[in-house]
Amino acid sequence: MTQEAVAETPAPEAGPVVRLLREVMPGIQLDITATPIDECVTVRRDDFSRVMETLFRDRRLAFAYLRCQSGVDYLTEMESVYHLYSFANKMSLAVKVRFPAADAHVPTVSYLWAAANWHERETHEMFGIVFDGHPDLRPLLTEEGLGYYPLLKTHPLADIEEWQEDILADIDEAKKAAYAAAGTAPVVDEKAMKIQIAQQKAAVITKTRKEAREKGLSTEDEKAAVQSALKEFEEQLARQPQPGAAAAPPMTKVEMAQAKAKVITNARKEARAQGMATEDEKKYVAEKLKEFSAQLEAGPAAAPPAPPKPPMSKVELAQAKAKVITNARKEARQQGMSTEDEKKYVAEKLKEFSEANK
């Protein structure tokens, strides 16, 4: 998002510090970003070590003080940002280095600034960025073997706290009992089903791959085998009767509310277009609403068809992930695993999940 915003604005002019840096290091690609206080440059990862060493050692620059190092996650790309200050020359500079998220490596600067040691340790544990050559990348703030990187945008905020798990299970059971008593079918959890299918798919893929490797197939053949296995699986799935799929699902409350809101907005628009008075407008809206509810009662077929579901959004993905973690933990606890094993188990499940969602 920021990338676009930065790309749209015209390239800002180089300030005194950047001009000095260009003079000291000619031929280095420096992309300038405008910030309200500091001058800010982005360097290529290949030049990064050289630039930082020059910033530290060159007398004209002498950035001896590393005030802050931070990581930023831009989903496909990541950034490591260094804020420097020069006591000798009384100037400050921000240096950024960008790299793809799939290859999150950047050379360490802890051999230049001792202060970078802890900053880089923290960024490593929070973002998974590896600082090549760092002497000690143990986690600093979180426990060891966490298995995930909390500050990544893909990591969900835990909407379900662990201590609430039992309560939620109780609620689920109570709901089921209520449905059974009323004689209606319980609402199908579509998300959970999707996850289940994805997991099954992942299992199919792993199995086929393993078999292919045992047979010694080439990579091309392996791919083809996996694809055919997947096709088979999907066909199988289509043949199975799907709960809830046979009859059109009744509108959920949220959908209903949204539809209602739409009716109101449309009615208002129409009323205004016709130049009605406020009182009349209100009446008109009420009438339209009545019509709408009458339509609803007449039958679900009369209601406007629900739009096709888009593929999993990021939030949904994150929520699904959280669910996977919760479930894995629960299973692990039921099996009486030790804390270490539990962590491993959770990590495994997460891996499976992410593979399935690729």
Added chain:
Amino acid sequence: MARETLIPAERDLDTIDIDVNVGPQHPATHGVFRMVITVDGEVVRDLDPVIGYMHRGNEKLPENCDFRQVIGYHDRTDYLAQFNTEHCWVEAVEKLGGIVPTERSQYIRVILAELNRITSHLMFFGAFGTDAGLFGTSFMYAFRDREYVQEFFEEITGERMMYNYYRPGGVAWDVPENFKERCNQILDRIRSGISDLEGLMIGNEVVLARCRNLSPMTPEQAINWGLSGPLLRSTGLAHDIRRAEPYSIYDRFEFDIPTGTTGDVYDRLLVRLKEMTESIRIVEQALEKMPEGPIMAEGMKRILRVPAGEVYMRVESPRGEYGVYVVSTGVDKPYRHKVRGASFCNISALREMSVGHFVADVILILGSTDIVLCEVDR
């Protein structure tokens, strides 16, 4: 093997290094903080600070809050310098959004931030005296005066600790009518309190004997380890963000930057003591110049959206450089919110400061860094 190492040989005394855990629950660690100290007899050979016991995701949470909701999280980052940390955050938002706070609110902010610096340093002297073996005496003196200021803050903000008073564009509401008189009363209190503390701590035989020449730092060391605040100034380097890169209206006041000479624990004490006097000077000038007028900038929207961009805002908090790196994408929430805690960087140099000293002195060295664990762990 154990027998050989434990029982001294005839010709020479073999010793083994032992790991000693100090903390996480220990009165001398100023919070939940653990040090794994490797000792050879009484001498520290290695020290590994273990932090993270108080980690609350203080960088992740604000990414899901709007710009004003984040103010409360900054109170809870450094709970002894709340006004300073809030100041940093609102300044960052103002810099990004191009918001100009009103004159009066800027003066209020500076006065409260400086008074807050004094309460923080008073807290330091109270706690440090306890570390140094003065037991409760220094604590009682320091807290007596701190309490007056604390009550004053409560009168203004309605809260004892988590003030949540600064806002982008100004402050939440105006100060009471008797603000200036109350401020002057408090300044008188603090002045006499400082002289009490000076007599108690600075000339104290115990403090002199234990703190002088303990853990001296050179300016080069301090810079390389990213130290800031009184720790940096005690080495003789007159660096204060209020002077070097003035934010808010600090360029309008006259004040000195107290420095030490050797960077030892005693110098750190002296620097903090003198800083309190300088803060009083700033508050006096600000009270004199403080204008009447609105306390909130005009045209502030209910939901604040700042344009896309990024800024690293830093202020001089009592512990040193407190910084926030904010990336905004133009929506009502910060995209990235990184907090540079002064204590975090100061404590990372604890090994450098402590190795070669006695175990008992490590408590003093730790005390002299004046850490706030909430700021370290965030």
